[in-house]
Amino acid sequence: MNRRTEPSLERRAIAGISDGGFDSVEKRAAASASSTPATSALADSFNGLPGHVWPRNARRQDDGVVTVAGVPLPEIAETYGTPVFVVDEDDFRSRCRDMAEAFGGGHNVHYASKAFLTRTIARWIDEEGLSLDVASLGELQVALAAGFPASRITVHGNNKTDTLLRASVTAGVGHVVLDCAEEIGRLSAIAVEEGVVQEVLVRVKPGIEAHTHEFIATSHEDQKFGFSLASGSAHAACLAAVDAENLKLVGLHCHVGSQVFDAQGFSLAAERLLGLMGELKRDLDPEDASAAVSILDLGGGYGIAYTEGQDPLDVPEVAATLLREVTTHAESLGLTPPELLVEPGRAIAGPSTVTVYTVGTVKDVHTAQDSTRRYLSVDGGMSDNIRPALYQAEYEGRVVNRFVDGEGISTRVVGSHCESGDILLSDVIYPDDITAGDLLAIAGTGAYCYAMSSRYNMFTRPAVVTVRAGRTRLMLRRETLDDLLSLEDGQF
Amino acid sequence: MNRRTEPSLERRAIAGISDGGFDSVEKRAAASASSTPATSALADSFNGLPGHVWPRNARRQDDGVVTVAGVPLPEIAETYGTPVFVVDEDDFRSRCRDMAEAFGGGHNVHYASKAFLTRTIARWIDEEGLSLDVASLGELQVALAAGFPASRITVHGNNKTDTLLRASVTAGVGHVVLDCAEEIGRLSAIAVEEGVVQEVLVRVKPGIEAHTHEFIATSHEDQKFGFSLASGSAHAACLAAVDAENLKLVGLHCHVGSQVFDAQGFSLAAERLLGLMGELKRDLDPEDASAAVSILDLGGGYGIAYTEGQDPLDVPEVAATLLREVTTHAESLGLTPPELLVEPGRAIAGPSTVTVYTVGTVKDVHTAQDSTRRYLSVDGGMSDNIRPALYQAEYEGRVVNRFVDGEGISTRVVGSHCESGDILLSDVIYPDDITAGDLLAIAGTGAYCYAMSSRYNMFTRPAVVTVRAGRTRLMLRRETLDDLLSLEDGQF
Numbered sequence: 001m002n003r004r005t006e007p008s009l010e011r012r013a014i015a016g017i018s019d020g021g022f023d024s025v026e027k028r029a030a031a032s033a034s035s036t037p038a039t040s041a042l043a044d045s046f047n048g049l050p051g052h053v054w055p056r057n058a059r060r061q062d063d064g065v066v067t068v069a070g071v072p073l074p075e076i077a078e079t080y081g082t083p084v085f086v087v088d089e090d091d092f093r094s095r096c097r098d099m100a101e102a103f104g105g106g107h108n109v110h111y112a113s114k115a116f117l118t119r120t121i122a123r124w125i126d127e128e129g130l131s132l133d134v135a136s137l138g139e140l141q142v143a144l145a146a147g148f149p150a151s152r153i154t155v156h157g158n159n160k161t162d163t164l165l166r167a168s169v170t171a172g173v174g175h176v177v178l179d180c181a182e183e184i185g186r187l188s189a190i191a192v193e194e195g196v197v198q199e200v201l202v203r204v205k206p207g208i209e210a211h212t213h214e215f216i217a218t219s220h221e222d223q224k225f226g227f228s229l230a231s232g233s234a235h236a237a238c239l240a241a242v243d244a245e246n247l248k249l250v251g252l253h254c255h256v257g258s259q260v261f262d263a264q265g266f267s268l269a270a271e272r273l274l275g276l277m278g279e280l281k282r283d284l285d286p287e288d289a290s291a292a293v294s295i296l297d298l299g300g301g302y303g304i305a306y307t308e309g310q311d312p313l314d315v316p317e318v319a320a321t322l323l324r325e326v327t328t329h330a331e332s333l334g335l336t337p338p339e340l341l342v343e344p345g346r347a348i349a350g351p352s353t354v355t356v357y358t359v360g361t362v363k364d365v366h367t368a369q370d371s372t373r374r375y376l377s378v379d380g381g382m383s384d385n386i387r388p389a390l391y392q393a394e395y396e397g398r399v400v401n402r403f404v405d406g407e408g409i410s411t412r413v414v415g416s417h418c419e420s421g422d423i424l425l426s427d428v429i430y431p432d433d434i435t436a437g438d439l440l441a442i443a444g445t446g447a448y449c450y451a452m453s454s455r456y457n458m459f460t461r462p463a464v465v466t467v468r469a470g471r472t473r474l475m476l477r478r479e480t481l482d483d484l485l486s487l488e489d490g491q492f
Numbered sequence: 493m494n495r496r497t498e499p500s501l502e503r504r505a506i507a508g509i510s511d512g513g514f515d516s517v518e519k520r521a522a523a524s525a526s527s528t529p530a531t532s533a534l535a536d537s538f539n540g541l542p543g544h545v546w547p548r549n550a551r552r553q554d555d556g557v558v559t560v561a562g563v564p565l566p567e568i569a570e571t572y573g574t575p576v577f578v579v580d581e582d583d584f585r586s587r588c589r590d591m592a593e594a595f596g597g598g599h600n601v602h603y604a605s606k607a608f609l610t611r612t613i614a615r616w617i618d619e620e621g622l623s624l625d626v627a628s629l630g631e632l633q634v635a636l637a638a639g640f641p642a643s644r645i646t647v648h649g650n651n652k653t654d655t656l657l658r659a660s661v662t663a664g665v666g667h668v669v670l671d672c673a674e675e676i677g678r679l680s681a682i683a684v685e686e687g688v689v690q691e692v693l694v695r696v697k698p699g700i701e702a703h704t705h706e707f708i709a710t711s712h713e714d715q716k717f718g719f720s721l722a723s724g725s726a727h728a729a730c731l732a733a734v735d736a737e738n739l740k741l742v743g744l745h746c747h748v749g750s751q752v753f754d755a756q757g758f759s760l761a762a763e764r765l766l767g768l769m770g771e772l773k774r775d776l777d778p779e780d781a782s783a784a785v786s787i788l789d790l791g792g793g794y795g796i797a798y799t800e801g802q803d804p805l806d807v808p809e810v811a812a813t814l815l816r817e818v819t820t821h822a823e824s825l826g827l828t829p830p831e832l833l834v835e836p837g838r839a840i841a842g843p844s845t846v847t848v849y850t851v852g853t854v855k856d857v858h859t860a861q862d863s864t865r866r867y868l869s870v871d872g873g874m875s876d877n878i879r880p881a882l883y884q885a886e887y888e889g890r891v892v893n894r895f896v897d898g899e900g901i902s903t904r905v906v907g908s909h910c911e912s913g914d915i916l917l918s919d920v921i922y923p924d925d926i927t928a929g930d931l932l933a934i935a936g937t938g939a940y941c942y943a944m945s946s947r948y949n950m951f952t953r954p955a956v957v958t959v960r961a962g963r964t965r966l967m968l969r970r971e972t973l974d975d976l977l978s979l980e981d982g983q984f
Contacts, residue, residue, distance in 0.1 A: 114910050114949050119977065119984035135910035138950030141973045146984065159852040159869035159908040180853045182928070222859040223912040224867045224904075231858050360651040361672045366723050367714040375716045377651035386946075390882050412716075416651040418606050418627035420715040436674070454878075454946045457606050458630030461979075476979040481633045483978075485611065487953075487968040492611035492638065 042408040043431050046398065052305045052312055053396050053443045055088035055352055057467075064403035066441065070470035073356050073400040077439050080463045081478060082358040083380035085450055089124070089468040092352040092446070095344075096128035102319035103342055106130045110154055112300050112345025113139040115447035120466065120475050121349070122146035131174070133343050137164045144171060154201075154297075158224045162186060169194050177201045177253050177297075179226060181233075184240050184247070191246035200241055201253040201297055202227060204234040206272040210257035210265025210301060217268065225255070229272055238280055242288050249288070251295025251338060252276060259346070260301040261311065263318040270298060270326050270340075278333040296326060296338040302347035306444045307396045315347065346447035353446030355384060355462070356400065359438040360416070374411045374432070378440055381415015381422045383459040385442070385449045389421050397425055401439040406431030413440065417457050450476070458484055534900040535923050538890065544797045544804055545888050545935045547580035547844055549959075556895035558933065562962035565848050565892040569931050572955045573970060574850040575872035577942055581616070581960040584844040584938070587836075588620035594811035595834055598622045602646055604792050604837025605631040607939035612958070612967050613841070614638035623666065625835050629656045636663055646693075646789075650716045654678060661686050669693045669745050669789075671718055673725075676732050676739070683738035692733055693745040693789055694719060696726040698764040702749035702757025702793060709760065717747070721764055730772055734780050741780070743787025743830060744768060751838070752793040753803065755810040762790060762818050762832075770825040788818060788830040794839035798936045799888045807839065838939035845938030847876060847954070848892065851930040852908070866903045866924070870932055873907015873914045875951040877934070877941045881913050889917055893931040898923030905932065909949050942968070950976055 049058050049066065057069040065072050068088050076086055100106035106129030113122075113134050122143045125132055131152040134140045143153060150171040157164065158179050165187050168176055178184055178200050191198045203226035209216040227234035234252075241249040252273045256265045277293040284292060305312045323340055330337040357378035367373045387393035397413060409432040413425035424442065434440070453461050460479035465472050541550050541558065549561040557564050560580050568578055592598035598621030605614075605626050614635050617624055623644040626632045635645060642663040649656065650671050657679050660668055670676055670692050683690040695718035701708040719726035726744075733741040744765045748757045769785040776784060797804045815832055822829040849870035859865045879885035889905060901924040905917035916934065926932070945953050952971035957964050 112910075117950060119980055123984060136908070136949040136951060138947070138952055138973065138976055142950055142976055145973070145977060156910055157908060158855075158867075158906065158910075159871065161852065161871065180855045182853060222857060222865060224855070224857075224869065224906045224914075225912060228858060360653065361674060363650075363672045363716070365714060365716075366720060373714060375650075377716065379651065379653065386878070386882070390878070414650065414716045416628070416649060418604075418648055418650075420717060422716075452946050452948045454944050455630070456944045457628045458609060458634055459628060460630055474981065475984075477981070479979065481630065481637070484630055484634055485637060486975075487971065488611055489966065489969070492615060492967075 040405070040407055040431070042429065043403070043405045046431055047403050049398060050305075050308045050396075053308055053310075053351070054398075055354060055443070056091040056094060057088045058354070064401070066398065066400035068354065069467040071467045071472050073354075073441060074439055076465055076467070076472060077356050077358065079472070080465055080474070082356055082439070083378070083384055083462040084356050085353055085384075085445065085462055085464040086356060087353045087446060087464060087466045087475065089352075089466045092348060093124060093128055095348045095352065096125065096130050098315060099342070099344055099348065100129060102316045103340060104323070107152070108339060108341050110297075110341060110343045111348055112343050113143065114451060115345030115349045116449075116451045117142055118464070118475055119146035122148045126152075133345075137161070137167060140164065140167055140171070140173075150174070162190065166190050166194070169196050169198055172196070175199050175201050175250065177203050178237060178241055179203050181237060181240070184237065184244050188244035188247050197246050197248055199248050199250045201251045201295060202234060202237050202241055202249065203253045204229050204273055204276065206254045206256070206269040208256045208265050208269045208272070210260040210262070210269075212259055212303065213262050215256065215262070215265030215268065229276060234276060235279060238276070238292060239283065242284060242292065249292040251293065251297060253297040253299065255299030255301065255343070257301045259303040261303040261313050263313070263321055266298050266318065266322055267325055270296060270322060271329055274326065274329050274333060274335065277330070277335055277338065281333075281335060290336075293335055293338055295341055297341035297343065298322070300343040300345055300347070302342075302344050304347055304350045304444060307394050312351075313347070350444050350447035353449075354441040354443050355380065355445040355449065356439055356441045359434060359436055359440050362434070362436060371410065374409050374430070376411060376413045376430070376434060376440070377416060378413060378424065379416055380459070380462065381417045381424065382419065383415070383417065383454050383456045384462055385424060385445060386452050386454070387448055388424055388426065395425055395442045395444060397428070397430075397440050397442045399434055399438050400441045404431040404433050406433030408432070417459070455479070455484065460484065532897070532899055532923070534921065535895070535897050538923055539895050541890060542797075542800045542888075545800055545843070547846065547935070548583040548586060549580045550846070556893070558890065558892035560846065561959040563959045563964050565846075565933060566931055568957055568959070568964060569848050569850065571964070572957055572966070574848055574931070575870070575876055575954040576848050576970075577845055577937060577954055577956040578848060579845045579938060579956060579958045579967065581844075581958045584840060585616060585620055587840045587844065588617065588622050590807060591834070591836055591840065592621060594808045595832060596815070599644070600831060600833050602789075602833060602835045603840055604835045605635065606943060607837030607841045608941075608943045609634055610956075610967055611638035614640045618644075625837075629653070629659060632656065632659055632663070632665075642666070648695075654682065658682050658686070661688050661690050664688070667691050667693050667742065669695050670729060670733055671695050673729060673732065676729065676736050680736035680739050689738050689740055691740050691742045693743045693787060694726060694729045694733055694741065695745045695747075696721050696765055696768065698746045698748070698761040700748045700757050700761045700764070702752040702754070704751055704795065705754050707748065707754070707757030707760065721768060726768060727771060730768070730784060731775065734776060734784060741784040743785065743789060745789040745791065747791030747793065747835070749793045751795040753795040753805050755805070755813055758790050758810065758814055759817055762788060762814060763821055766818065766821050766825060766827065769822070769827055769830065773825075773827060782828075785827055785830055787833055789833035789835065790814070792835040792837055792839070794834075794836050796839055796842045796936060799886050804843075805839070842936050842939035845941075846933040846935050847872065847937040847941065848931055848933045851926060851928055851932050854926070854928060863902065866901050866922070868903060868905045868922070868926060868932070869908060870905060870916065871908055872951070872954065873909045873916065874911065875907070875909065875946050875948045876954055877916060877937060878944050878946070879940055880916055880918065887917055887934045887936060889920070889922075889932050889934045891926055891930050892933045896923040896925050898925030900924070909951075947971070947976065952976065
């Protein structure tokens with residue numbers, strides 16, 4: 001413990017260092033001394049909770065504590081530990097109702113299970129009168145285990161096994177979405193065996209790729225789902241479905257993209273699918289034709305705001321536009337306007353939820369640009385939110401246990417995984433008074449976060465709690481060591 | 493079911509179509525007629541199992557069936573279902589021994605748990621005399637639950653909680669790797685409270701980023717781990733660790749990258765860390781100095797071959813070079829050469845394992861280039877292997893239930909998830925006679941596949957079986973619907 005020489009760096013010793021590396025302890029002390037006691041503009045902004053990003057029932061109290069549906073987030077962190085997902089039930093339900101209202105009723109709105117599914121979620125969807133999309137045997141089973149009415153379930157998938165098809169048919173699902181040619185024969189055979197006439201949609205590749213603020217029209221699409229419109233494959237699939245025993249074609253389906261902020265892609269896709277419906281009307285018996293053009297399912301992709309700078313898609317406006325356009329265009333083709341179906345997942349589940357983390361180590365790092373970046377480590381990461389690493393997704397965070405009052409500093413919020421790519425917020429300007437023990441909530445984590453969660457680094461998956469009218473309820477308990485070991489037999 | 497007109501596409505109807513979309517049924521029929529019965533060069537190559545990619549005990553029998561350690565993969569698929577991970581135990585163990593031999597003994601080789609950890613794996617590592625790296629409370633707990641000796645465990649992490657530090661100290665782990673300044677004080681306090689002197693390493697950012705076939709030397713590193721060498725922060729951390737009560741600094745640690753195929757990055761990092769050791773020898777009491785320069789831990793990153801075109805890093809050669817260089821350079825600095833430690837994860841676990849999938853739908857899709865791409869769907873995907881989507885990782889697949897004998901066709905192997913990015917092999921030339929029901933194995937899936945697996949789309953995670961000398965053993969059972977529901981309470 002003794003030292004032979006007295007290095008100049010010794011004064012940077014550990015006493016009292018609770019918030020950083022050695023890189024810039026002095027620099028930060030200086031910055032702190034020069035900052036004024038008044039709240040900075042950045043802090044003002046950072047303490048805000050923009051309504052289009054945060055759950056509808058999120059509020060910051062006078063003491064700086066953030067509540068959701070009246071429940072203080074620090075209280076939830078205390079009770080359930082962190083990281084913890086907090087779902088604003090009324091936010092979730094209200095988005096169900098908004099969608100239903102915009103699209104002419106809950107039966108036209110199919111919640112996409114893949115965004116986030118539990119039995120509780122399935123119950124909420126049922127209670128709000130929405131329908132449900134599933135894309136695997138597991139999603140179907142969970143929905144049925146929740147008592148969700150099979151008649152309001154639609155089954156998707158590029159690789160539906162016979163097991164899934166049979167389970168769907170015997171459960172009595174509303175629709176199966178046909179995705180490839182050989183599936184038509186397999187489903188038909190199963191429907192015959194089970195003595196069921198199964199209603200089906202045909203998934204069409206309309207040659208539209210919708211992106212955030214634009215769309216691309218291509219004549220072909222190099223992806224795994226559906227039948228090409230341009231090649232005639234979609235048309236052929238429809239005829240085959242009509243021909244197939246015990247299948248009843250009732251409409252067309254397409255999906256143009258994810259996180260779409262502009263309605264034009266949906267409009268053009270609708271127009272193209274209506275064109276195919278016109279052909280079907282020409283080519284089929286009146287009775288088959290009438291059934292086949294009953295439903296126009298435009299899939300999902302309705303963009304939400306993950307950060308303050310993003311504008312979520314205005315769903316009522318888009319719905320009104322689409323409904324009007326579809327009616328007009330259908331009538332111009334001599335078609336009775338089909339029912340317009342949509343499949344939101346993220347747009348319902350996403351904004352309802354925040355993930356609350358505890359800030360751990362705080363480290364200032366010299367960057368290549370000879371400036372400093374602060375690394376705030378939190379107690380979760382890519383295991384509970386893979387989207388930043390997988391899709392370069394951006395999010396917005398807030399300290400939720402108090403007001404912050406610092407100057408802005410270039411910051412990166414990282415997780416605790418043993419991987420340098422484990423980054424939650426890559427490059428943000430955050431107040432410099434965020435310290436170990438603060439609670440940092442990240443908004444918009446209701447979709448594709450828990451649903452894609454892993455146990456990487458043997459992290460136990462977080463608890464998910466729901467809040468409503470001041471009450472908290474555990475939806476999914478936190479995993480434990482026993483869960484990590486539960487798949488091994490006793491004689492490892 | 494009747495049709496008013498007779499569309500030209502009707503002849504493409506469903507009868508007998510078992511392997512594709514409508515897009516190119518005729519084209520494929522024509523191709524099939526013109527192919528010769530002789531095996532193509534592609535098929536010859538495709539039926540091969542390059543030894544540097546496939547498990548050491550993988551063989552293709554005369555009947556075309558692939559065995560691992562004498563167990564036919566179709567038999568495993570039949571018994572355990574697909575997808576299924578198959579671990580060649582002797583391959584795994586032999587790579588442990590190769591590493592131990594190359595680096596002067598198993599105690600110098602720390603298996604990186606994050607690559608893949610179960611109690612069985614921990615037992616194998618123990619039996620082979622290796623040490624173990626953990627980077628979370630969960631990894632530590634699983635290792636201890638397996639009876640792994642704590643004294644051979646090293647604890648990593650950029651955000652170690654007090655809970656993890658205390659669990660480490662009380663368990664008696666060999667080393668804790670210090671990652672940031674404030675951690676030094678916390679660990680010291682805990683060690684004092686527990687009455688333990690904890691040996692520690694200091695994680696250094698050496699300013700080297702090693703990539704596949706090159707390295708980049710930078711003066712600073714913009715990442716979350718460790719203390720900067722260039723800024724003096726690493727030096728200061730070492731002095732602080734020496735000063736801290738109940739901590740004993742015994743060496744330095746660094747990690748230069750992943751999937752590294754060139755030893756130069758390791759060499760330069762070693763040289764830089766030895767430079768710091770020289771400074772410590774100058775600045776510390778002889779006793780402290782002697783301890784502080786005992787261990788030089790160069791981390792992991794030893795590249796493996798995922799595809800036939802890749803050459804795995806020659807570990808014995810690299811080890812010999814590093815050991816020689818470290819000895820020479822240490823002596824030139826007047827240092828006793830430190831023990832050289834390494835932390836392979838992927839290089840041990842990766843090549844031992846294949847994932848066996850069942851091929852489902854086969855679909856030919858017109859691409860934007862007006863050519864055709866075949867989409868082979870398998871019954872897993874990004875839930876059991878996120879690496880292609882996350883890192884654009886490439887893999888190599890083989891049909892393992894028979895010889896294939898087709899012409900080459902541009903192919904994409906996709907999973908069954910409801911996401912167009914769910915791709916396992918993005919762009920390969922595969923024989924065109926692969927059909928539904930074939931078993932497709934993907935090699936090199938032992939690291940970062942199961943470890944990062946999710947239940948996305950409510951997929952139940954695959955079984956993991958080990959094979960050795962003709963015997964099969966279940967290591968992790970397949971998840972079931974009950975597992976999907978187990979975290980919800982009864983009153984959902």
